[in-house]
Amino acid sequence: MTSPNRVIPGATGVLALADGTVLQGIGVGRVGHAVGEVCFNTAMTGYQEILTDPSYMAQIVTFTFPHVGNVGVNLEDVEQFGREGGFGGARTTARGAIFRDVPTPPANWRAEAGASGALDAWMQARGVVGLAGIDTRALTKLIREKGMPHAVIAHDPDGNFDLDALVAEARAWSGLVGLDLAKDATTLQSFTFDEGLWGWPEGYAKPLPEPKFEVAVIDYGIKRNILRALTSIGARATVLPATTTAEEVLSRKFDGVLLSNGPGDPAATGEYAVPEIRKLVDSGKAVFGICLGHQMLSLALGATTIKMDQGHHGANHPVKDLETGKVEIVSMNHGFTVDRDGLPDAVQETHVSLFDGSNAGIRLKDRPVFSVQHHPEASPGPTDSLYLFDRFAKLMEAAH
Structure with a gap:
């Protein structure tokens, strides 16, 4: 460093x-700069x-993970529902990406044909600023020791940077505490979704002709x-x-x-979401x-949330189910946590x-x-906790 x-x-x-x-290397993706909180992700796959x-x-x-870009990109693996031209962009997802090496050309049958299947070109199209060629292990160690820093990531092919101005912009950024980002990530109007999980060789599954359940999904950044x-x-x-x-x-x-x-501070989004969640809980619905939904449900039940120093970001996190004793490897992505010492009776x-x-979970x-705090749907990550959706289905059946 x-x-x-x-x-x-x-x-x-x-x-x-x-x-x-200031870390200096090779610019990737969009030319320009972006301010944000720097975190590290330990997943070995699933960069898209x-x-x-x-x-x-x-x-x-x-x-x-040092090898990024080798499987390319495609439309099927986009997780976001965007407002900006179909699949959205970095305004409502990650603002920047940092790699040890310059992303490699795609070598995978699922990658889109041509330059659009390359990560660099895809990042340019989405507006994601990237940086490669730095010691990501040293940066990860810094985050582990000092917490997730505020920073500005910048890319200029001509190498023209005002470093003092970039540092000043990073210092001036207010950060995620108190920030309601769900209002920008959420859908503007309701819609139904009927695509199932992906499987080889069929791809994404078709829905049942007649659904068993009708589920309302409150979108804080689904x-x-x-x-x-x-x-x-x-x-x-x-x-x-979300509203x-x-x-x-x-x-x-x-x-x-x-x-x-979803993104942001659960207490900030909870200003309008928590009172509605309390009413849903009181209704007896499953x-x-x-x-974020876990954090705001916890707030609605009387718990509190805390900003974490490093957060949990990766697809290799061990979580223990205290009721069964089972240990699951799960996908996580959060910078706030529920204070387990303050859970109501x-x-x-x-x-x-x-x-x-x-x-990592309550009931x-x-x-x-x-x-649950983790992501049972994975994408990326293991599917050890996918059974939680079946648990949800049983609760809905019992409520009939």
Whole structure:
């Protein structure tokens, strides 16, 4: 890690941290700059799903896996529902990406043909600023020791950077605490989704002719694979804006409600979402929360949330189910956590992270309501916890 006060000859990309540290390397993707919080992700696959996950909104993702780009990109693996021209862009997903090596050309049968299948060109089209050729292990160590820094990532093919101005911009950024990003990530109007999980060689599954369940999905920044997992248990998913009221949901006779993942501070989004979640819980409906949905459900039940120093970002996180004793390897992506020491008496802790002991799941003792911090739909990651969607289906069946 260095703190140069000048641009190194040949550098076309930089990362300027708020503490004055500047990393210089090779620019990738969009020309320009973006400010955000730098995190690291330990997944060994799934860079496209990671970069299109709305939960990474306002963040710059450092990939610890060195080989990125080799499987190319395609339309099937986009996780975001975007407002900007169909699949959206970096405004509502990750703002930047950092790699050890320059992304390699695609060599995979699922990659799109031509330049559009290459990660660099795809990042340019989506507006994601990238930086390659730096010591990602050193940056990861810095984050582990000092927390996720505010930073500006910049790319200029001519190497023209005002390093002092970039550091000043990083210092001036207010950060994620108190920031409601779900209002920008959510859908603007309701829609239904009927695509199932992917399988070889058929691709994405077709929906059942007649759905078993009608599920309301409150969209705080939903991933597509959550909806595919719902469809695969026989549900028809109706996606609703983050500001949808409980009265609107209950008037439509849904069998259950899913509170989705999403970006930002749960306490900020909870200003308008938590009162509605309380009403949904009180209605007796089956409720399932994932990630941000888990955090805001916890707030609605009387718990509190805390900003984490490093967060959990990866597809290799061990989580223990406290009720069965089973250990699952799961996908995680969050920078806030539920304070497990402040859980109300009516709430049972169901899952815990074996990395740091933080909360990873809850349920209500007397109602069909539960949630998890991790991502049972994976994408990317293992499917050890995919059974949680079946658990949701059983709760909806029992409520009939």
